[in-house]
Amino acid sequence: MEYETIIGLEVHAQLLTESKIFCGCSTRYGYPPNTQTCPVCLGMPGALPVLNKRAVEYAIKMALAVNATIHFESVFARKNYFYPDLPRGYQISQYEKPIASGGFIEIGAGSRKKRVGISRIHLEEDAGKSIHPESELEGETSVDLNRCGVPLIEIVSQPHITSTQEAYLYLTKLKQLVQYLGICSGNMEEGALRCDANVSVRPKGTEKIGANTEIKNLNSFRGVEKALTFEINRQIEILRKGGVVEKETLLWDEKKQIISVMRTKEEAPDYRYFPDPDLVALRVTKNWIEKIKKSLPELPDQKKARFVQKYKIPEYDAEVLTSSKELADYYEECIKHHPQPKSVSNWMMGEVLRQLKEEKVGIKELQIDPKDLAGLLKEIDDGTISGKMAKEIFHQMAHTGRSASEIIRGKGLAQITDEGYLTQMVEEVLKESAEKVKRYLTGKEKLFDFFVGQVMKKTQGRANPELVNEILRMKLSKRRNA
Ligand SMILES: [Zn+2]
Structure with a gap:
């Protein structure tokens, strides 16, 4: 029964x-x-x-x-x-x-x-x-x-x-x-x-x-x-x-x-x-x-509906972000400084909530200001740092209360996006591996990854990988056509 x-x-x-x-x-x-x-x-x-x-x-x-x-x-x-x-x-x-x-x-x-x-x-x-x-x-x-x-x-x-x-x-x-x-x-x-x-x-x-x-x-x-x-x-x-x-x-x-x-x-x-x-x-x-009614704040359901409508984020995101007023306020403050609602939401639902759970604290106790989280996300979008680096920097921010920019500049963590410098590094690698370049040009295409690896090694992993790929492809095809 x-x-x-x-x-x-x-x-x-x-x-x-x-x-x-x-x-x-x-x-x-x-x-x-x-x-x-x-x-x-x-x-x-x-x-x-x-x-x-x-x-x-x-x-x-x-x-x-x-x-x-x-x-x-x-x-x-x-x-x-x-x-x-x-x-x-x-x-x-x-x-x-x-x-x-x-x-x-x-x-x-x-x-x-x-x-x-x-x-x-x-x-x-x-x-x-x-x-x-x-x-x-x-x-x-x-x-x-x-x-x-x-x-x-x-x-x-x-x-x-x-x-x-x-x-x-x-x-x-x-x-x-x-x-x-x-x-x-x-x-x-x-x-x-x-x-x-x-x-x-x-x-x-x-x-x-x-x-x-x-x-x-x-x-x-x-x-x-x-x-x-x-x-x-x-x-x-x-x-x-x-x-x-x-x-x-x-x-x-x-x-x-x-x-x-x-x-x-x-x-x-x-x-x-x-x-x-x-x-x-x-x-x-x-x-x-009536007077009390007028003084009521925006309530969770209303806020959730507004988030979906205004920021075009999924209902699930809005639900999580409005679970507390403080979290919702943090989100909106962050967006003021970095108007990318979905990427801010992803970060808050991922890293931020994980950090709060780990420290067993509320958003108010988080050492990172909404403005500073916005700063970090901006660095990702500008291509200064990779998503992986950003996570590491985020943890440092949470522990030190310093801003993303301070940590990046202070630690030399910034990705190298200087094209002139990277071209120089690529040329050096190609010169040092002349034998392998020859083999590559005769069909050993797999060696491409080896050249990328050598450039990364020279730059302690800080080179922007997309840019290295692009420059390498260009330099190698020039050699093929020469
Ligand atoms: Zn009493």
Whole structure:
């Protein structure tokens, strides 16, 4: 029997605001535990929350980017549960009336394009962090409340995702969007983007959706892929044996690469949601939304389409080049100095990306300025250096931060294209190999390569080979006709 998979993803994105969502505390990451807290985010009795306008603006940006409907009125609610990293005993979130709903994110390319529906986007505050000791024998669990009250948006997808691959594409696109919008760093390792997945499997062709499990704690792209594969196989195995999948919350253990049961899944009623009496309803005006809309940057899909149209590069190139805004900016800056879109694109997709992967850095950390990469490509097109030399020079540029011209001139790497000088070298070679020239003229055509080799030797391999060939052919045919 064949099975099909139904996946819905809930993604939490930490918003890049300076201060927290309901107080003035800083949101900076990596500061000593509990140094960025105040009575509001510590949940002291009587301390009242005040909403951060920038957080709302960022949520609206996201909603606009995925074509969601923004609601003029939304309501903050208390989600009640007890956990040591939640000092108030409830999380302020949005429940019945979220800030936005509907919309979609498009994934895939060409004929495999697909829209994954968005069910809702809501604003909420983050909880703190429990820090567990390395082993149970040493020390005890402590809590860091710096993260309490950091603004989040939760983006809940429809159960439209049908494979691990699609889940990966969806997350990649989502990360790309928040980074383009500048509302979230997208850094999964720092927890700025976190994902929970709802997974269920059913025999192909059946209508009924079985119980789904929720996997928590997916904090890397590889983790998502591995955990989903693990869980899909686990559920198929249960169904094959005639069993029933239990509705559970599962925890993915990145270190051990296994899934364990966290608790039986709670339902919404367990949280006893109710509107937060400390906060008035959030009202946004049409004018404000329009203003935010006008401030939106060019988004990945628009940029990709423009690259194809303006620079006449293949869709695949445009897709790769617009994968991050920084990479796209680098490309366009390079073209300004060397208006050869396809050759710039080839170099970026080849050497540049290889270098970034090797150094494990982003384009911003690359030691080569776009202007200098343009300079290097110009040297190739001018015939000063060969493509092979260019690759070597590129690596030197990446390691030293020097320009192509500095390296070429400083190292004498430049190809010799001086016709007078090369003619002189050719004449010398022909004179020194008089015997071989005779044999060549009587039909030993293969000796031609030998003469080329001798010229290259004399010039330490720096002679422009095409030019050497041309001069040699001319000189030899003159001798034949003499
Ligand atoms: Zn605070």
